[in-house]
Amino acid sequence: MRKIRDDNSIEDRDTWLEMIMDEYGERLTKLAYNYVKDWKLAEDIVQDIFITSYQNFDKIDELTSFKSWIYRLAINRSKDVLKSHGFRKVVLNSSLFSLFSSKELPPEKELLKRSEEEFLAFCVLSLPVKYREVVTLYYYEECSIEEIQGLIRVNQNTIKTRLSRGRMKLKKMMERRGYNGEQA
Structure with a gap:
């Protein structure tokens, strides 16, 4: 810096x-x-x-x-x-x-559901913390595995496993909502 x-x-x-x-x-x-x-x-x-x-x-x-x-x-x-x-x-x-x-979603959650990108963000926030933190750091903050290791002080193989499991959980959440990843 x-x-x-x-x-x-x-x-x-x-x-x-x-x-x-x-x-x-x-x-x-x-x-x-x-x-x-x-x-x-x-x-x-x-x-x-x-x-x-x-x-x-x-x-x-x-x-x-x-x-x-x-x-x-x-x-x-x-x-x-x-x-x-x-x-x-x-x-x-x-x-x-x-x-x-009310059974209606709060306005902030309703906005999150309006686009696929926002829906993905909603799904990421639904992940357990240990998956959410590595997914956020890797994909949103563009940190490398090594940088993430330094930030959260976890073994690199554990980080890779959490990334993999986090992606699987995201995929399942999105498939349950009918999003299959194909572009129209």
Whole structure:
């Protein structure tokens, strides 16, 4: 990553932060969303990541890969949120509300169903986390198997197996909905 600073001034730090926010903000939010499935919560996670980045500005030159570091932060923070008591309590309690809710899909899910690409995204979000994270990193973030290994700290063969199983699960989900992959 190109550095913008000469003398470690506050202005350079602020400029650098704006640059990484522009470059990584949307991708990190989507990555966090893939874990927590709540856009506002994903935005909060990313905001926390940028604060951490800003605080570690002086140590950035010591990193081998800034992209790997910031993605690792996003993954870890998202997993921390999933493990947190408050998140589990909200998720469990929200299931009670589903008993009283309408049988119609919420507007955001209705939009996801409108195109094949959006439907695929919906299916990816339906995968268990261990498959969703490798599918997202490999296909959406275009990370190599080696990069994914560094990000989630899992053996390369395990990553390949999860990719394969994730693809099979996606195929089955899409076939159940009548999508067979053929273009009209």
